[in-house]
Amino acid sequence: MIKVLIIDDEKLARDVVKAYLKEHADLQVTGECANGFEGVKYIHEHKPDLLFLDIQMPKLTGFELLELLEDPPAIIFSTAYDEFAIRAFEKNAADYLLKPYSQIRFNEALKKARLKIGSDNNELSPVNGLVESHRETTDQLDRIVIRTGSKIVILGVDQIEYFEAQDDYVAIYSEGKKYLKQVRMKYLESSLPTHRFVRVHRSYIIAVEQIDKIEAYTKDSYLAMLKDGKKIPVSRSGYQVLKEVLKF
Known part of the structure; x- marks a missing residue:
């Protein structure tokens, strides 16, 4: 059973992921978080296998959360249209879902995530690349x-x-x-x-x-x-x- 964590500040978005996951009996949603603070704590304590991560969240963005992960699980990112985020995802071969997305597109991303979970590849390198790519497009630190x-x-x-x-x-x-x-x-x-x-x-x-x-x-x-x-x-x-x- 693959343990899934959903991090998104919008309940509707979390519900969509859970609804789409009903087609996949081997995936179990073991937690959902409405902000990045809760997400970092949950990942550290429970070690999920797969993370659905929203990028645009208040308090702690998805990219800021990535900076805090030492041993990240497989990740499928989600975002409303954000050309800088999408450019970073594509540059680092990361799986992402552009909101709103269909069940078919969701299944495609999930198929790629399964391959990563079943392999010995370390996910840390693309995560670091994503963080660096995002930093390159940040105008100024506040x-x-x-x-x-x-x-x-x-x-x-x-x-x-x-x-x-x-x-x-x-x-x-x-x-x-x-x-x-x-x-x-x-x-x-x-x-x-x-x-x-x-x-x-x-x-x-x-x-x-x-x-x-x-x-x-x-x-x-x-x-x-x-x-x-x-x-x-x-x-x-x-x-x-x-x-x-x-x-x-």
């Missing part, structure tokens, strides 16, 4: 979603003091706390509001409003003194960018 243990934290960019590269992760510092997220500094540099954040060093991006003062450190480097007393290294090129942003 928040960052982080999973810490069993909790999900959503940080508005106005809450973040600075970012620090740490191997394959980035440490995010906010209100006296440190969070880790697997994301590239290059992506953050290009996606954060440029008038609020500056990459001052290959390992640091700081919120300019957190800067108290800047001091010379060596001939070609500086230190940014933050309001909480932390000292952040500033490269020569980073200093030039700060001069342009802060106009000094």
Whole structure:
């Protein structure tokens, strides 16, 4: 028996999936969630085999949920018309249903999902590709979603003091706390509001409003003194960018 989880904020959409699944006796809906927060918790605790995931949801979008999955099940995505989402799906060979969809189209997607469930292929790679493709089409970050243990934290960019590269992760510092997220500094540099954040060093991006003062450190480097007393290294090129942003 294949265990199915449905995540969609619309009850009607969840009911459609359940109705279409009645043709398939070997699939059992073991859970349904109305938002991404519930979905992440359910996946972590119950390990479903197949996930029907809506992309456009309030609170936590389908793409944000994907960022939080360490060992994702087979996934069939659903969306109302969204050219960026569809482009990401097709680029990464992901199965998706464009709402509204028919029983025939549903069965086609389900056939592909069965093959993935029955194979040894790891679903993580296409999921990572989807996340990266979506990031490429995002105009500007206004928040960052982080999973810490069993909790999900959503940080508005106005809450973040600075970012620090740490191997394959980035440490995010906010209100006296440190969070880790697997994301590239290059992506953050290009996606954060440029008038609020500056990459001052290959390992640091700081919120300019957190800067108290800047001091010379060596001939070609500086230190940014933050309001909480932390000292952040500033490269020569980073200093030039700060001069342009802060106009000094």
